[in-house]
Amino acid sequence: MAFQMTRRSFLQASASAALTTALSTWLASGAQARSGFVRKPFTAPGSFGDTTTVTGGVCEMCFWRCQLVGKLRDGKLVKLEGNPKSIDNGASICARGNAGVKLLYDPDRLKYPLKNVGKRGAPVWKRISWDEALDECASRLQGVIKNNGPQGIAIFPHGASATYPMHYFEKVVGTPNNSEASFFQCRGPRDMAYINTFGVQAGENVDMPNAKAILLVGTHIGENIHVSHVKQYLKGLENGAKLIVVDPRFSSSAAKADVWVQIKPGTDTAFLLAVMNYLVKKKTYDSAYVQKNGEGFDKFAKAIAHAELDWAAKICDVPAAQIKEVADLLATNAPHVSIHPGRHVTWYGTDFQRERALACLTGLLGAIGTKGGFVVPKGPKLGKVAWPDIGAEHAEEFALHKMAEKHQFSPPGTPTQMLRDTAISGKPYAIKACITWGQNPIQTIPGQQETIKMLQQMDFVMVVDVMPTDITMYADILLPELSYLERYDIVKTGVQWDLNDKHQQYIAPRMPLVSSVSADHQRKDSVWITNELAKRLGHTKQIPAPSAEAMVDKILAGAQLSVAQIRKEDGIHLQSGTDPYGMVYPVRFFNEDLADAGYSGAPSYTPVAEPPQGFARLVYGRVPVHTFNRTMNNVWLNAEIPENPIWLNQTTAEKLGLKNGDRINLVNQDGVVSVKAGVLKVTLGIRKDTIFTAHGYGTKNPAMTNGVNKGFDDQALITNPAVDPETGAHGMRTSFVRIMKDGKVLSIPA
Amino acid sequence: MNCPQSETPASLYRFLAQSFRYPEQAWLTEPYFDLLGNIKQNLALNSDATGLHWNYNAESDGLELLQIEYTRLFINAAPAVIAPPYSSIYLDHEGNLYGQSAVWVKQFYQLHGFDVEGEGDIPDHLVLELEFLALLIEEQQGDKAEQFLNEHFRRWFPLFRERVLSGSTNQFYSTLLTLVDFFTREEP
Amino acid sequence: MSQYGMVIDLNKCVGCHACSVACRAEWDVPVGLDSANRKQRRNWVERLGPDATPHGLASTYYVGLCNHCDSPVCVESCPADKVAVTFSDPKTGEKKTLSVAATWKDPFNGTVQIDKERCLGCGACADSCPYTARYLFEEGGVPKADKCTLCVERTAVGLEPACVQTCLARARICGDLNDKKAEISQYVGKGAVRLESAKVKIGPNVRYYGKKKDISLLTQNSTPTALAEVNYRRIFMARMLRPSLKQLGSFKLS
Structure with missing residues (x-):
């Protein structure tokens, strides 16, 4: 036996030297007949053959x-x-979807409830039990509710699993202070603008596969990847749709475009107004649709009458002939045109009006319910699991934007800027507890120093997440959540990706692909965590579902389905659908409600601040392998595009003596210097007044061992976000920058 | 050690495996520390028999400090976890969990009539590997234990130990790592 | 005889990298560089441009993988002892015995493959490939050459190659270039190009199809212009190693 101490002692005795010599002599003599081993190089076994296939997964590397x-x-x-x-999506998934395996087995993932026994922002973690963690969260939250009222709690949720706790805190506990990044730093202005034009949400509901022309304003499909959406776009192109791309940069979409409008950033609305005004004046709009379904058309026509081609050409810095070309192209192909509503639209703080313009243009072209137009597919009906509204009235009463009579067209929740300002100032009331659930406000919200100030003044900060993102450093109690591969949560529904194909609907609940239990961690799902908190806060009776699986079962019951049934059906239930074409929506060209609230009733262009002399505007987009900051620690994704180059116009670079691959810093209008230098990409494909990089890089928490300090952090440079007056959403393409090379600040030549 | 019994090595591995579980009052008892001291003394591991500088005292904050250190070393930490106790981290190209070496470990367990309890369990955790060694020895399969050590354990444990020692001055864990090293390293 | 290969339709490709990540997942391809600074990858996506071309401003993607060339220089460079290997045609059952080193071109499907057991790990093949399609997999202490196999292991059981299956654009067309009816051959008929130059003409069987400006940008940037200098020292060292491996082999047989 290897470890009997007697043998060890024996070997340590003086005889051992002689024995060793004897042994080596024997070995050298070749007396040993053969080795019992063969060399067998590693050969990867692949994913097929002896594997089992588990169905029922729903990806959440992004939110598609x-x-x-x-x-x-x-x-x-x-x-x-x-x-x-x-x-x-069929059998296809994108790079991020493929890399989900590396999230599941990321050693940096949170494993146990942790208590911060150090400082907020400089944590020292101690593993604690769930009971201890939940007791502490409940008593600290209870304390805040007692001292400050439910409105003293702020919640920053993101992702499917955060919906259940978000609704608990809003509806039952009764706080209005919910800031969803998916609204206030992403889609909010779009959703509200379309609701206030067509009465329905925009989604990305344009029928691109069957379009004759597609208009993308800033949207850069290719750098932004959502599988079925990309399939729709490519099918449209394959079918011969004319692609018009309006972008200051030669984006992945511009590279495939028939017309590239290299617009000056911040002026898109002027461009859209001129297109619409031209269509109205030339009477090449769909007068039948407008007459039948339009509302306030005359007021609208009058309000945009000033938007001549030359006016816009000057503002947008593009030829008037090109604006005319775009307008004619759209009119010629109407009503089979896809005016894409965009997705991440929080650009300049004037975004609601731009989105209104896109919606009105869609209406003007009669491109609603038509092949290739704006078509909302009809999905299947499901059951509901909802918390009771017992705190909703209180929440309504303390909603900051309602108290201040601002941002009357805010999406659900409270505009982030108001919430944060209130927390910092304590006026009109104190906000003393913060819950982040799957959101990383350090990266999602512009103005990082303000966010940190907000966190530091809290009495209690609770963070629930899968990864140790930057926000986790500010937690007092940090709770580990199961990943999307290990839990039940959302029920995804939809229809076949090409609306012109056989009409079908699908129901696909997220079910675990791997066991949620392991000896290595004590992660839990959000339903369990929320229920345990609710029990401790006296809301046992209000709990709508005892477990995540039960919740999904209840939702499915509304469609006469169950988890067991879906398992039998390989993870997806298919049923016949209905023809989505032919739907008609009213178009509120001039919206009286907006006018009554003091906003422009017709889409209007408000100029945004110009870059000071020597500065360029910093704009951002995506790389196809990342969902902004969320995926940065993934070792495979990181390897694909390890950093985000900073795009600079070639002529500018030549004037400044800069070349491709140079390491540069950026300095913004407030003197904030980028934390790290980025790598320069010199290209003809960007305007001189614009600098571009991909958003989401530059993770700061060293606990993210792959992602930390990778690439260039543009978020830190967004220190002067704008706020959209109608919706309260942030505008984040508002920073102006100069270049710093080897410690020297270089002004951008005009 | 002057009184080796047949079960001693297996018990030692079990003792060491337990020592790398999360520190809790339930098992960090006086008998535990007596035994630890005893093992150290028998091995004359350290001329300073009081080398264990952490004085166990349920009343003091000693236990909490040890828990904090365990969390920092092996679970999650700011700025970063020091040494996740899994072989894949040290042996596989991406340093992720459940790499090829973990698959190898699981297959080795199975080949010898064992498996981890839960289907989602990560097989190459230090605690599991030490427990597995105990099991093999209890089943009189010392040669297999030696094979496991040789083909797997000794490839990663020194790297893991190095990461802990360079990232921590904690006497408790450095002592335990020395013990694990002593009982697993290749015979001279 | 068949010649399997691939066409990348750049009109469809959006540069999303799904193919290269799926390949890593399928074949456990490590990230980073090998010890000779080669990128560890079986296939890859590189964004090109925006840059000027004679046909206008362009931006496209270099979507690379092993070209399974007509005259593969990697095969010629392999210093391993040749042994007789019998190949068979899965369609006709016809057999052929060839004398091959540790990497060869399959006489029936035209793909270039590696025998990991006999590979010496010298890296000569990787150094010789003008497309940098090979690297050394160095895990487990014994380096072995690795590259795209065109997923013959998957296609043998009726699956698509991992990259083809995951491609959301259906931009990767895999098939037999000698089958005139195959979709891939239609692309050749439409003018899909090879990345070849005057000095590098070894018959790559990955072809690219797209707009003039995109093909122009791709060929400007990604066509190899010279065959690599073969590292004779490395081959020599590898040859020195062979006897010991042979001995090990004979132990196995005894």
Whole structure:
């Protein structure tokens, strides 16, 4: 036996030297006949063959939620693939979807409830039990509710699993102070503008596969990847749709475009007004649709009458002939045109009006319910699991924007800027507890120093997440959540990706692909965590579902389905759908409600601040392998595009003596210097007054061992965000920058 | 050690495995520390028999400090976790969990009539590997234990130990790591 | 005889990198560089431009993988002892015995493959490939050459190559270039190009199809212009190693 101390002693005795010599002599003589080993090089076994396929996965590397299958070998997830039964993404998934395996087995993931026994922002963690963690969260939250009222709690949720706790805190506890990044730093202005024009949400509901022309304003499909959406776009192009791309940069979409409008950033609305005014004046708009379904058209026509081609050409810095070309192209192909509403639209703090303009243009072209137009597909009906509204009235009463009579067209929740200002100033009331659930406000919200100030004044900060993102450093109690591969939560529904194909609907609940239990962690799902908190806060009776699985079952019951049934159906239930074409929406060209509230009733252009002399505007976009900051620690994704180059116009670079690959810093109008230097990309594909990089890089928490300090952090430079007056959403393409090279600040030549 | 019994090595591995579980009052008892002291003394590991500088005292904050240190070393930490106790971190290209070496470990367990309890368990955690060694020895499969050590454990444990020692001055864990090293390293 | 290969349709490709990540997942391809600073990858996506071309401003993607060339220089460079290997045609059952080193071109499907057991790990093949399609997988202490196999392991059981299956644009068309009816051949008929130059003409079987400006940008940037200098020292060292490996082999047989 290897470890009997007697043998050890024996070997340590003086005889050992002689023995060793004897042994080596014997070995050298070749007396040993053969080795019992063969060399067997590692050969990767692949994902097929001896693996089992588990169905029922729904991706959340981004929020498009493609349907997945997992390939498991002996309990280990070896690969993720698209569910071949899917009528949405099919067997395809994007780079991020493929890399989900590396999130599951990321050693940096949170594993146990942690208590910060150090300082907020400079944490010292101690593993604690769930009971201890939940007791502490409940008593600290109770303390804030007692001293400050429910409105003293702020919540920053993101992602499917955060919906359940978000509704608990809003509806039951009764706080209005909910700031969703998906609204206030992303889609809010779009959603509200379309609701206030067509009465329905925009989504990305344009029928691109069947369009004859597609207009993308800033949208850069290719750098932004959502599988079925990309399929729609490519099918449209394959079918010969004319692609018009309005972008200061030669984006991935501009590279495929028939017309590239290299617009001056911040002027898109002027461009859209001129297009609309031209259509109205030339009477090449869809007068039949407008007459039948339009509201306030004359007032609208009058309000935009000033928007001549030359006026816009000057503002937008593009030829008037090109604006005319775009307008004619759209009119010629109407009503089969896809005016894309965009997705991440929080640009300049004037975004609601731009989105209104896009919606009005859609209406003007009669491109509603038509092949290729704005078409909202009809999805399947589901059951509901909802918290009772017992605190909703209180929340309404203390909603900051309602108290101040500002941002009357805010999406649900409270505008982030107001929430943060209130927390810092304590006026009109104190906000003393902060809950972040799957959101990383350090990266999602511009003005990082303000956010940190807000966090530092809290009595209690609770963070629930999968990864140790930057915000986790500010937690007092940090709770580990199961990943999307290990839990039940959302029920994804939709229709076949090409609306012109056989009409089908799908129902795909997120079900775990791998076991949620392991000896290595004590992660829990959000339903369990929320319920445990609710029990401790005296809301046992209000709990609408005892577990995540039960919640999903209840939702499915509304469609006469169950988790068990969906498992039998390989993770996706398919049923026949209805023809989505022919739907008609009213178009509020002039919206009296907006006018009554003191906003412009017709879409209007408000100039945004110009870059000071020597500065360029900093704009950002995406790389296809990242969902902004969320995926930065993924070792495979990181390897694909390890950093985000800073795009600079070639002529400018030549004048400044800069070349491709140079390391540069950026300095903004407030003197803030980028934390790290970035790598320069010199290109003809960007305007001289614009500098571009991809957003989300520059993670600061060293606990994210792959992501930390990778790439260039543009968020730190967004110190002067704008706020959209109608919606309260942030505008984040508002920073002006100069270049710093080897310690020297270089002004951008005009 | 002057009184080796047949079960001693297995018990030692079990003792060491337990020592790398999360520190809790339930098992960090006086008998535990007596035994630890005893092992150290028998091995003459350190001329300073009081080398364990952390004085266990349920009344003091000693236990909490140890828990904080465990969390920092092996679970999550700011600025970063020091040494996740899994072989894949040290042996596999991406340093992720459940790499090829973990698959190898699981197959080795299975080949010898064992498996981890939960289907989602990560097989190559230090605690599991030490427990597995105990199991093999209890089943009189010392040669297999030696094979496991040789083909797997000794490839990663020194790297892990190095990371802990360079990131921590904690006497408790440095002592335990020395013990694990002593009982697993290749015979001279 | 078949010649399997791939066409990348750049009109469809959006540069999303799904293919290269799916490949890592399928074949456990490590990230980073090998010890000779080669990128560890079986396939890859590189964004090109925006840059000027004679046909206008362009931006496209270099979507790379092993070209399974007509005259693969990697095969010629392999210093491993040749042994007789019998290949068979899955369609006709026809057999052929060839004398091959540790990497060869399959006489029936035209793909270039590696025998990991006999690979010496010298890296000569990787150094010789003008497309940098090979690297050394160095895990486990014994380096072995690795590259795209065109997923013959998957296609043998009726699956698509991992990259093809995940491609959301259906921009990767894999098939038999000698089958005139195959979709891939239609692309060749439409003018899909090879990345070849005057000095590098080894018959790559990955072809690219797209707009003039995109093809122009791609060929400007990504066509190899010279065959690599073969590292004779490395080959020599590898040859020195062989006897010991042979001995190990004979132990196995005894």
